[in-house]
Amino acid sequence: MSITLYELAAADPAIRFSPYVWRTRFCLLHKGLAFKGVPWRFTEKDALAPTGQGRVPAIVDHARGDRWVHDSWQIATYLDETHSDRPAIMANDAERASGRLTAVWAETAVHGAAMPLIIGNLFAHLDPKDQPYFRQSREERFGRTLEQIAVEPKAGVAALKNALAPAEAALAVSPFLSGSAPGYADYALAGSLIWIWITAPVLPIDPETAVGRWYETMLDLYDGHARKAKLMR
C-alpha cells in the first residue's frame, strides 16, 4: 500500500465513523491511490506525534519518504500537488471555493443539527477508553450533558432535513454539488452524511429527497466503497 490512513474507530475497530476521515477516503479513491486504513482512538494522541497534533485524518505517504500530512483539506490539496498526474480533486479556484464553503457549512450547520440525533448512540459504541474523553470534551463544548443534548430520533431526523436545505436546493438543479461529476464539495457533505448514517439510531436521510438520491449515488461510487461501511445499529 502506498498510503496509510489513520481512522477514528469505535469499540468495534471495523466501525470507522469520522466525517473528516471519510472525506479523505473519497479523495484517495478519486486519485486512484491505494491505501490501508488503521484504526485509531480519540485518546491515542501519541500515535499521531509526527503530525504535531492529535486528530485524524492523518496519512503517511510511503511513496514520498513516509511523509505525514493531516487535516482533510490539507490532505486533499497535498494529493493534488504531489500526485498531479492523477485526476484533480480540485482543478481551479471555483472548485476550491465551493469545496471549502460546502465543507465548513457541513461542519457547522449539518453537524450541529445532527449531533442531538446521534450523540447517544455514538457514545454507547465508543471504545470504553474513549468515553470519558468524549463526554468531557463534548459537554464542555455544548455546555450541557450528553443526555441533555440528545433528542428523540424523529425530532433529530427532522432537524437534519431542515439543515440540509442548501444542498437540497443545489441537487435539484445539478447531479452533483461539484457539477456533472463528483468532487470535493460532494466528498465533504458525503463524509458528514456517512458519519450520521453510521452513528444514528435510525436511518437518518429521507430517500425521497434530492439529497437522498444523491447520497445513494455517493454510496455507489468507487465500486460501492462507502456502502460497505459498518454501522452502529
Add this chain to the structure above:
Amino acid sequence: MSITLYELAAADPAIRFSPYVWRTRFCLLHKGLAFKGVPWRFTEKDALAPTGQGRVPAIVDHARGDRWVHDSWQIATYLDETHSDRPAIMANDAERASGRLTAVWAETAVHGAAMPLIIGNLFAHLDPKDQPYFRQSREERFGRTLEQIAVEPKAGVAALKNALAPAEAALAVSPFLSGSAPGYADYALAGSLIWIWITAPVLPIDPETAVGRWYETMLDLYDGHARKAKLMR
C-alpha cells in the same frame, strides 16, 4: 430601458434594501442589460398581479413582449436562457449547484444571524403603511415581538461574523465564491450582505477578514454600482 425591476423600498423611496432584489441587480449588470428600478412596498401586492404572487424581485422584459418574471433564481435562469448572447451568469452544472447552495445557505444561516442586528433599525425606516404588515409577519415567523428579537449591535455583529465562517473559508482560497471571476454565488451572498449593510445600525462587516475584502470588491464591481446604495443610518 429594456427591463423594469420592481424593488422593495423604505419610507425613503431611494433606499432599496431587499437582498433578493440586489441579487437581480447584479445579474442584470452581469448581463449588461439596461434596467430601471421602480420602488415597491410590501403592501403593494396589486402592482405584482401579473406574477401571480406578492414578492420582489419581479422584472418586466420590454424587449420580450413585456414578459414578467419573478424570483431571483428564476430571473437569473431566465436571463441566461433568453439573453444567451451575453455573458452567462451560470455556464454549467457546477455554477448552478454552487449558486443555489450559496443562496439558500445565505438565506437561512446568514439572514437568521443578521435579523436580530438589523430588525429594529429596519422597522423604523419602513414606510408607515408597511410597518403593521412587517411587524405581524415577522412576529408570527419568529414567535416573538420585534423588540424581543433585537440584540445589541456588538452581539449582532459577532453572530453575523460567526455565521459567515463558510464564506470566510472559501474566500481564503479563492478570489470569488464562483472562482476567478464573480458569478451567481457571489451575487447571492453580496445581496445578503448589502441588505445587512443598508439596514444595520452600525457597520456590520469586519474589513479585516477575507469576506470583508471580498465585499469591498463586490461594491466596486460595475463602476461601483452597489457602493452608491443609500443606507438606513
